[in-house]
Amino acid sequence: MNYRELSLLFEKLVKNECTEKEADQLLELLSDRSYDGFFRQLAEEQLKQTEYDPTTDEVSGELLNRQLEAILNADQPSKKVNKKNVWQLHRWYIAAGMLLFLAIGAYVFKKDTSKELLTDNHQQKISAGGNKAVLILSNGKRINLADAANGAIAAQANFTIKKTKEGMIVYQANAASETTDPATDQPLFNTITTPDGGQYQVVLPDGSKVWLNAASSIKFPTRFASNERLVELTGEAYFEVVKVLAHKEKVNKTGKLPFVVLSNRQRIEVLGTRFNVNDYHEENSVKTTLLEGSVKVNALTGDDQHAAINAVMLKPGQQSDLDRSNFKVSAADTAAATAWKNGFFQFDNEDIHVVMRKISRWYNIEVDYQGDMRGKSFSGVISKYTNVTEVLKMLQLTESVSFTIKGHKITVS
Template sequence: MNEIKDLLDRYFNGTCSEAEKQNVETWLETYNKEDNEWLAMNKAQQELWLNSLFTQIEVDIDRPGLLRKIPQRSPIRMGILLKIAATIILLLSIGFLFFKYQQATPTTAGPANQEIITGGNRAILTLANGQTIDLSHSKNGEIATQAGLTITKKTNGELIYETAGQKEISENTGQAITYNTISTPRGGKYQINLPDGTQVWLNAASSVRFPASFRNLPDRRVELSGEAYFEVTKDANKPFIVVTEKQETQVLGTHFNINSYQDEGQTKTTLLEGSIRVSDKANRNIILKPGQQSTLKAGNIDIRNVDENDAIAWKRGLFSFNDENLESIMRKISRWYDVDIHYQDTFSNTSFLGNISRSKNITSVLKILEKSGEVHFKIEGRRITVMR
């Protein structure tokens, strides 16, 4: 993999041999021959696309199920390595990173050399009695017992609710419902197994509130703020309901993502598997099928077909931009790196398409965006100024 990166570095630095240059350009032209997009791009656009290419390859190196499809041979000629890269991209249906722009204004300003680390497993658990546990620093193993359940933190940071014993459950029958809340700060994410076995992945600046036990309840109702991906355990007799500020989503057992950040001004629900019913505050109901996304905005619900992988890219460690405007991108960056964003100019006509790894530090991410020539950044502490 490093051989490919080294070759492309030499290609853009002008230090590769004529044979290597021809090899790279032939492959790139072949990959894009239908629309001849590579030849139509300038150097900055080509670098953006290649960065997206390698971001995806780096992420999927950790997914051996995909890479096992590619023969392992050593040593490998450069041409074969390039074909492997292309194969990975085609398997993942990756789009190259490019930009749409209007009247670019050149500037030489760039991000200050200040280190702002990437987000990670950070969350606070608030128990029914008000006790708070910082999951970022708590030890692995059992961390609390309540409502007949033990709460255990695994070595990978995952939080699991498990039955503590039949005796304890019967003793708690008839008691008032008690609730727990898991909340992630800006720069945090977390995975939790709810008392019914449902798995929840929380994105940054999000929270989920849920009963400490679903036993003796008519449904499994949880409250979400922010964004989360759910893999719901099936129970035909007890529907699972996710309540956000402006809608309810009801399922029996399925996989879906809800983005309900207040600063987005809309709620997006994306279905990956099964079937869900989305209801707004006016009790209007819609049924989603896999591959569909509902958007609730200004009292209206729209449905469209989407690539569901875009909606859960954050769960796979990626920023995914699908013709996304810069303001929306910067909100994602603000939440993940825990920074404040300030605008010196307007960017209503600037949008991006592609993937960037969330494991990169913020300086690297901003430099990638800067290569469009449309936007530049200044870092001052945890304040990012966005300018032309």
């Protein structure tokens, strides 16, 4: 169960709209330590709605009392006593107790110093990532976008490259000049690459928007070909592709110029759509998540980037998952897939190594492991812009791992 589903279920509990089956499901999840991060987030959200006296450290719980009263007084079992009715009454009391536990537990967590991470005096040097990237022009010139002033930062071919105050690169077309190298008549290519701890947004020459995650890059021509708009991706990116009419007749049945994303292990063909691609080389699988439109995902052979060994068509709300032996399509949690773009970490029962790779890419840190990490999985939602210690505290709630921070290295044990 992902965070959104759990949040909706919890909301139904608060509103006293849970069925017996849903209440049972919620109680079962409460005993699963991998969901502690989710429950902490829900509890903190509940706490924000609840007044407490900071001088006495006591939760007044006016809102909680109303909710508990509503739960306990609603839909009481019939006078006829049987096992089902007894369980129903017991179920509502447990649910009410859980609600109280979550709200007060979040406050206690904030006050609990026993859960502090073991750190040295250098922990404050570990800062969250931000808008950092390098633009590499076709002539090899490198521009550090974090240091560049807003406004025009380069002029190349038939466009001006501008950096906006929002931290975005925009290619703005000019009236004159060439888009190919006069000596070779070859298209000019630019590359934008983000480091660990960096992210960036670019508006391509055709108007399509791309959000790059940390440790990622995108290579694109200053003039797209007449038969397709081809970009090359490493790492992770979210795309909002605009529809463009084809200059050539009969390019395809739609008359639109295809947009193609070529990564290490797959080729994606689209027209106009919104989707996310995660193809980090260190991850076991490639995930493509479609939010709008339609895309064709081709799994590639290792020798020929244009030779597909298999292909699937995705519909909105679906995700393809390509690993070394399988290529499957399933329903997607689009909010989880794009959480990074919206400023959050969202872990949905994810392996500790996957979780820590996401954290290490964003905070630009090293990770070391001590002990057996098999079967360690985590769920939770937290802002990417919080201190790294808060992220680790959420994971540490499961009591299945602990963390030590020394300089820019985190040890998981």
